[in-house]
Amino acid sequence: MPQPSLDELALLLMQLDPADEVGARRFSEAMREAADTSAGLAPMSIIAVLKCTEAVENCAASEREAVLVAAGTMLEAWMRGDALTWVTAAPASTGSGASAGPSAPTPSSPVAAKPVADAPAAPETLPDDVDLDLLRDFINESREMLAGAEAALLQLETDPTNDEAVNTVFRAFHTVKGTAAFLGLGQLSAFAHKAESVLSQVRDRVLAYSAHTADLSLQSADNLREFLDAVEAAIDGSPILAPDGTHALALALDEAAAGKADEASTDEVAPLPAARLGDILVDRGVVDRATLEAVRAEDPAMPLGQALVQHNAAPLKDVAQALRQQAQQQKQVRQESAGAADSIRVRTDRLDKLIDMVGELVIAQALIAADGIVMQAGHQGLSRKVSMAGKIVRDLQDLSMSMRMVPLKPVFQKLARLVRDLSQKSGKTVEFQTHGEDTELDRNMVDAIADPLVHMVRNSLDHGLEAPAERTASGKRAAGVLRLSAYHAGGAVVVELHDDGRGLNREKIVAKAIAKGLIDSGKQMSDRDVFALIFAPGFSTADKVTDISGRGVGMDVVRRNIEGIRGTIEISSAAGEGTTFKLRLPLTLAITDGMLVRVGSERYIVPTTSIQLSFRPSPEQICTVAGRGEMVVLRGETLPIVRLHRLFKVPNARERFDESLLMLVGDGDKRVALMVDDLLGQHQVVAKSLGEGIGRIDGLSGGAILGDGRVGLIIDIGQIVQLSRTGSSSDDGPRGDRRAVA
Amino acid sequence: MSTATPTVTSQKGEHAGKYLTFFLGTEEYGLKILTVHEIIGMMPVTRVPRTPDFILGVINLRGKVIPVVDLRIRFAMEVTVSQDVCVIVVQVRGIQMGIVVDRVSEVVNIGADDVEPPPSFGVDVPTDFLLGIGKAQGRVKLLLDIDHVLSSTEFAQTAAAVVGTSDSAPTAD
Numbered sequence: 008m009p010q011p012s013l014d015e016l017a018l019l020l021m022q023l024d025p026a027d028e029v030g031a032r033r034f035s036e037a038m039r040e041a042a043d044t045s046a047g048l049a050p051m052s053i054i055a056v057l058k059c060t061e062a063v064e065n066c067a068a069s070e071r072e073a074v075l076v077a078a079g080t081m082l083e084a085w086m087r088g089d090a091l092t093w094v095t096a097a098p099a100s101t102g103s104g105a106s107a108g109p110s111a112p113t114p115s116s117p118v119a120a121k122p123v124a125d126a127p128a129a130p131e132t133l134p135d136d137v138d139l140d141l142l143r144d145f146i147n148e149s150r151e152m153l154a155g156a157e158a159a160l161l162q163l164e165t166d167p168t169n170d171e172a173v174n175t176v177f178r179a180f181h182t183v184k185g186t187a188a189f190l191g192l193g194q195l196s197a198f199a200h201k202a203e204s205v206l207s208q209v210r211d212r213v214l215a216y217s218a219h220t221a222d223l224s225l226q227s228a229d230n231l232r233e234f235l236d237a238v239e240a241a242i243d244g245s246p247i248l249a250p251d252g253t254h255a256l257a258l259a260l261d262e263a264a265a266g267k268a269d270e271a272s273t274d275e276v277a278p279l280p281a282a283r284l285g286d287i288l289v290d291r292g293v294v295d296r297a298t299l300e301a302v303r304a305e306d307p308a309m310p311l312g313q314a315l316v317q318h319n320a321a322p323l324k325d326v327a328q329a330l331r332q333q334a335q336q337q338k339q340v341r342q343e344s345a346g347a348a349d350s351i352r353v354r355t356d357r358l359d360k361l362i363d364m365v366g367e368l369v370i371a372q373a374l375i376a377a378d379g380i381v382m383q384a385g386h387q388g389l390s391r392k393v394s395m396a397g398k399i400v401r402d403l404q405d406l407s408m409s410m411r412m413v414p415l416k417p418v419f420q421k422l423a424r425l426v427r428d429l430s431q432k433s434g435k436t437v438e439f440q441t442h443g444e445d446t447e448l449d450r451n452m453v454d455a456i457a458d459p460l461v462h463m464v465r466n467s468l469d470h471g472l473e474a475p476a477e478r479t480a481s482g483k484r485a486a487g488v489l490r491l492s493a494y495h496a497g498g499a500v501v502v503e504l505h506d507d508g509r510g511l512n513r514e515k516i517v518a519k520a521i522a523k524g525l526i527d528s529g530k531q532m533s534d535r536d537v538f539a540l541i542f543a544p545g546f547s548t549a550d551k552v553t554d555i556s557g558r559g560v561g562m563d564v565v566r567r568n569i570e571g572i573r574g575t576i577e578i579s580s581a582a583g584e585g586t587t588f589k590l591r592l593p594l595t596l597a598i599t600d601g602m603l604v605r606v607g608s609e610r611y612i613v614p615t616t617s618i619q620l621s622f623r624p625s626p627e628q629i630c631t632v633a634g635r636g637e638m639v640v641l642r643g644e645t646l647p648i649v650r651l652h653r654l655f656k657v658p659n660a661r662e663r664f665d666e667s668l669l670m671l672v673g674d675g676d677k678r679v680a681l682m683v684d685d686l687l688g689q690h691q692v693v694a695k696s697l698g699e700g701i702g703r704i705d706g707l708s709g710g711a712i713l714g715d716g717r718v719g720l721i722i723d724i725g726q727i728v729q730l731s732r733t734g735s736s737s738d739d740g741p742r743g744d745r746r747a748v749a
Numbered sequence: 750m751s752t753a754t755p756t757v758t759s760q761k762g763e764h765a766g767k768y769l770t771f772f773l774g775t776e777e778y779g780l781k782i783l784t785v786h787e788i789i790g791m792m793p794v795t796r797v798p799r800t801p802d803f804i805l806g807v808i809n810l811r812g813k814v815i816p817v818v819d820l821r822i823r824f825a826m827e828v829t830v831s832q833d834v835c836v837i838v839v840q841v842r843g844i845q846m847g848i849v850v851d852r853v854s855e856v857v858n859i860g861a862d863d864v865e866p867p868p869s870f871g872v873d874v875p876t877d878f879l880l881g882i883g884k885a886q887g888r889v890k891l892l893l894d895i896d897h898v899l900s901s902t903e904f905a906q907t908a909a910a911v912v913g914t915s916d917s918a919p920t921a922d
C-alpha cells in the first residue's frame with residue numbers, strides 16, 4: 008500500500024466527522040502508517056503520533072472533536088517538518104449535549120477538554136502557517152452557507168416541521184465547525200459546535216423548534232458571520248476578536264441543548280444526516296431502544312458499538328454490519344451533497360476576461376462579415392458560412408454576458424431577515440411579501456443595491472407602516488404589508504418596495520423643506536417633486552417627516568448609490584394607502600446605453616440616461632455674458648453652453664451654432680447644454696477603464712470598443728458640468744490650445 | 750535611482766541581461782526583455798483629451814483598452830513618419846502600456862561589463878530615465894528604465910510639467 012502523504016492525511020482529517028468511529032479508525036491507521044514509513048521522523052515525534060492515534064481511537068465521541076483539532080495542529084507541525092509533540096491543550100471543546108448527562112464523563116483521553124463556554128476565551132490569532140487562500144475560500148464558502156442557513160431558518164418560521172430546512176442549517180453549522188477546526192480556528196469551531204448541537208437535537212426531534220430556538224439559531228448565524236468577519240480582519244496577523252455576546256450566546260445555546268440533554272439518547276455530535284449506529288441496530292431489531300439507552304448511560308465514554316458488544320447487548324456480527332451500513336450511508340450522503348453542487352467557482356477576473364474576449368470576437372466577426380470579398384456577389388457559400396458563424400458568436404456573447412448575472416434572491420432573503428428583526432423590535436406585525444426574486448442582475452449591481460434596499464426597508468418599517476393599534480383604528484388589517492418585487496421592464500430591471508402604511512405627508516415635507524431652506528414654497532410643486540425632496544441631502548435628520556422616531560436614514564445616500572450604478576429612483580405615495588419606491592436599474596453595469604457623438608474628427612459616447620434632449624438652437628436662443636459665457640434659452644430656462652471641442656481641445660470642430668447640436672444633459676440645477684457636431688446614433692457599449700497607466704481623466708468615465716474596433720471615450724456628464732464651472736478657466740477657449748495640430 | 754554616481758559598482762551586474770532594442774530617431778534604446786509583452790503594428794489611436802502630449806491616446810488591444818505613449822515626444826525628440834513605426838506593449842507592475850517606436854531592432858545580450866552608468870549632461874538633458882548605457886556589437890544602446898518613464902506618466906500632473914517642453918510636437922491624430 009502506498010504511503011499516505013501528509014496532504015492525504017489532512018484531507019482525511021478534514022472530512023472526518025467526530026462521531027464517525029470507522030473514519031476515525033481509518034484516520035489513525037493512516038497516521039500510524041505515515042509515521043512508520045516517514046523517513047527522518049525523530050523517535051519522540053513517532054511517539055507523539057502514536058499517542059495521537061491512540062487518543063483519536065479511544066476518546067469518547069463527544070471529545071473527539073477536540074482531539075481531532077489537536078491532531079490537526081500536530082499534522083501541521085509535521086508538514087512543516089517540526090518536531091512533534093502531542094499537545095493536549097485542545098482549543099475546542101464540546102461541553103453540551105450527551106456529555107452533560109447526569110454523570111459527567113471523565114475524559115478517557117489525554118485531552119483535557121475544558122469547556123470554552125465557562126470563561127470568555129483569550130483572543131487567539133490565526134495559526135502562523137495557515138494557508139491564506141484556503142482561509143479566504145473558507146470565509147467565502149461559510150458566508151454562503153450561512154446565507155443559505157438563514158433562508159432555511161426563515162422557512163422554518165412558517166413551517167417548523169420542515170426537516171430539509173433543519174438539515175440545511177445543521178449542515179451549514181457543521182461544515183463551518185469542521186473546516187474552522189481544521190484551519191485551527193478553535194473559538195469559531197467551538198462556537199459553531201454549540202450552534203450545531205442545538206440544531207442536531209431539533210433534527211432528532213429531541214428539541215422542539217420553538218421561538219426561542221429560532222432566535223438562538225438566527226443569532227448563532229449572525230454571530231458566526233461576525234466571527235468570519237473577525238477572522239477576515241485577522242488575516243493581517245491581529246488577534247481574532249470574538250464578536251460581542253459570543254459568550255452569552257454560547258451559554259444560552261448550552262442551556263438550550265442541555266435542557267433536554269437527558270433525553271438526548273446518543274452522542275449529540277451527529278454526523279452527516281445518515282442514520283446513527285443505534286438507530287440502525289434498533290431498526291434491524293438487534294437491540295431495543297431501552298437496552299441501547301441503558302448501555303449508553305452506563306458507559307458514555309465508550310463508542311456505542313464497542314459498549315454494546317461488551318455488555319453482550321448485541322452480537323458483534325450485527326454491530327459490524329450496522330457499522331458498515333452506516334459508513335455506506337455516510338458515503339452516499341457525501342456523494343449526494345457533492346452532486347448537489349451544480350456550480351463551480353470561477354474567479355471574476357477570469358470571467359471578465361472571457362467576456363472581453365467574446366466582445367472582441369464579436370467585433371472581429373463583424374469585420375469579417377463586412378469584408379469586401381464576403382459582401383461581393385457570387386460568394387453565397389462564403390457569406391452563408393460567415394453569417395452562421397456570426398450567429399454562433401452572438402449566442403456566445405449572450406451566454407457570456409449572462410454568466411455575470413445572479414438572481415436577486417439572496418438580497419431578498421437578507422431583507423426578509425431584516426424585516427423579521429425590525430418588526431419584532433418595533434412591535435409591528437409585518438407581512439413581508441416578495442415577488443420575482445429569481446430576476447437576475449449583474450453581480451456587481453446586486454451588491455450595489457443591497458445596502459440601499461436595507462435603508463429603504465428600514466425606512467418603510469420605521470416610518471411607513473403604522474403600529475397595529477393605529478392601523479386597526481384606521482380600519483386596516485393589523486398586520487402591515489411590505490411588498491418587495493422585481494421584474495423586467497423595457498430593458499431594465501425594476502425593483503419595487505411597497506408598504507401599505509400611512510403614506511408620505513406632503514404638507515410636512517414641504518414645511519420641512521422650507522425650514523431647511525431647500526425650497527421657498529411648495530405651492531407650484533407636483534407631488535412627485537415634493538416627494539423627491541426627501542432625497543435632498545441634509546433633508547433626512549433626527550426629527551422625522553413621519554412621527555415615529557427612529558434612525559435618521561439618509562435617503563440622499565440611497566439615491567446617490569442608485570445613481571452611482573446608473574439607476575433611477577421614484578416615489579409614489581397616497582395618504583393612508585402607502586408608499587412605493589421604484590428602482591429602475593440597468594441590467595448590467597458593464598453595458599452602457601450610449602449616444603455616439605462626433606466632435607471634429609473624434610467620437611465620444613454620452614450615456615443615454617444623462618441626455619434629456621438634443622436640438623439645434625436658433626440664433627435668438629443664444630445669449631452671451633460679458634462676451635464670453637454663452638447661454639441658451641430653452642422654454643424660459645437659461646442654460647450654460649459647454650463647447651465640448653473647447654473643453655477637450657478637439658481640432659476642426661464646428662464652431663457655429665447653426666451647424667452643430669446642443670444636447671441638454673445633467674439633471675436638476677446641474678444641467679448644461681453640451682455642444683457637439685453631430686449625433687452618430689445610439690449604441691450599447693461595454694464600458695472599460697482606460698487602463699491604470701493613464702489614471703483618471705476628468706470628464707471621462709472610461710472607454711469602449713466601438714463597432715470598427717477603435718476605442719471611443721465615454722463622457723462623464725457630472726464631471727463635465729463640474730469642469731465647465733470650475734477648472735476650465737485656464738483651459739477655456741481656443742487660446743488654451745497649446746497642442747499644435749498635425 | 751542613483752544612476753548618476755559611477756562609483757557604485759555593486760549595481761553593475763544587475764542591469765546585465767537580454768534587451769529588446771529599438772530606434773527612436775537615430776538613437777538605439779534597449780528595453781529589458783522581461784518587461785516586453787508583445788510587439789504590434791501601429792493601429793488607430795484614440796486621442797484622450799486632458800492628458801499630456803506624449804500620451805498619444807488609447808488603443809484596443811484585443812478588447813483591452815491600453816494607453817500608448819510616444820517616447821519621442823516625451824524626450825522632446827523630432828518625430829518623423831516612417832513605415833516601420835510599431836508599438837511595443839510593455840507590462841510593468843501589472844500595468845500594460847504601449848510605446849511607439851520608429852523601428853524595432855533586435856534582441857541583444859548585454860553582459861555586466863558592458864553596462865556603464867548613464868552620463869550626466871546637467872539639467873538640459875535628463876538622464877534619470879536611463880538604467881545605463883550598454884554596449885553590444887560595437888554600438889551604444891541606451892538602456893531604458895521603463896518603470897521610471899511610465900510611472901511619471903501615471904500622474905498626469907507630474908507629467909503635465911513635461912508638456913511645456915514639448916510644445917511643437919504633433920499628435921497622431
